[in-house]
Amino acid sequence: MIAAFGVFMAGSIVSIYTGITEWNAPEAETNYTIAFIILAVAFVLEGFSLVQAYLQSKKQGQAIEVSAIGYVVETSNPTLRGVFFEDLAAVTGLVIAAAAIFLISRNRDFLVGYKVSDSTHDYVLSELLRHEGVDSVSYLHLEWVGPKKIFMVAAVDVRGNQREESIAQIFESIESQFRANKIFQEAILTLSAPNAKTIAPPKSSPDPVRS
Numbered sequence: 001m002i003a004a005f006g007v008f009m010a011g012s013i014v015s016i017y018t019g020i021t022e023w024n025a026p027e028a029e030t031n032y033t034i035a036f037i038i039l040a041v042a043f044v045l046e047g048f049s050l051v052q053a054y055l056q057s058k059k060q061g062q063a064i065e066v067s068a069i070g071y072v073v074e075t076s077n078p079t080l081r082g083v084f085f086e087d088l089a090a091v092t093g094l095v096i097a098a099a100a101i102f103l104i105s106r107n108r109d110f111l112v113g114y115k116v117s118d119s120t121h122d123y124v125l126s127e128l129l130r131h132e133g134v135d136s137v138s139y140l141h142l143e144w145v146g147p148k149k150i151f152m153v154a155a156v157d158v159r160g161n162q163r164e165e166s167i168a169q170i171f172e173s174i175e176s177q178f179r180a181n182k183i184f185q186e187a188i189l190t191l192s193a194p195n196a197k198t199i200a201p202p203k204s205s206p207d208p209v210r211s
Contacts, residue, residue, distance in 0.1 A: 032105045036098065043094045050087035057084060116142040116150060122202035127177075128154060129201055133170035135159045138196035149185040152178060157192040167191070 061071030139155035171189040178187035
């Protein structure tokens with residue numbers, strides 16, 4: 001009863017506070033931290049109640065030489081049985097809810113554009129620098145835009161004083177190289193700005209891109 005009241009009050013206070021503060025506020029990025037805090041508080045309260053019910057069942061079960069679960073099932077006390085299974089169901093539900101929120105948050109990151117790992121970034125950078133027409137890279141942006149799909153934008157400096165037609169051919173060659181890899185949704189290259197700061201090459205040979 002105390003645990004249920006505590007969970008109800010915590011949820012009510014947060015809901016009222018969120019409703020008031022977000023009434024006329026512009027839409028912002030969803031933050032799941034508060035949701036995890038509420039679930040953690042609820043888990044502690046429900047877990048404490050469940051432990052108390054278990055200890056009571058174990059103590060009374062030892063008197064008639066049966067297990068705690070056996071006593072809960074066989075007891076003539078409906079209150080104890082109801083509290084035990086209600087708390088057990090609540091704790092199980094909270095764990096499932098936490099897992100669901102984690103999955104929603106993680107999947108949402110990839111849907112709105114999630115930065116690739118450092119190893120993937122280094123691999124793409126090394127592939128760009130390995131091309132005979134590329135002298136340096138000043139900008140490289142890589143993000144996940146879907147399941148096993150990366151979007152790439154890079155600014156590079158070509159070797160020598162190439163003509164516009166030659167530069168276009170070099171860019172098309174590099175872009176086609178990345179597009180041929182099924183993991184790349186799109187690859188776009190542009191020329192680096194004059195005197196742009198270049199990105200240092202990877203110190204070690206990175207592993208190929210993994211989805």
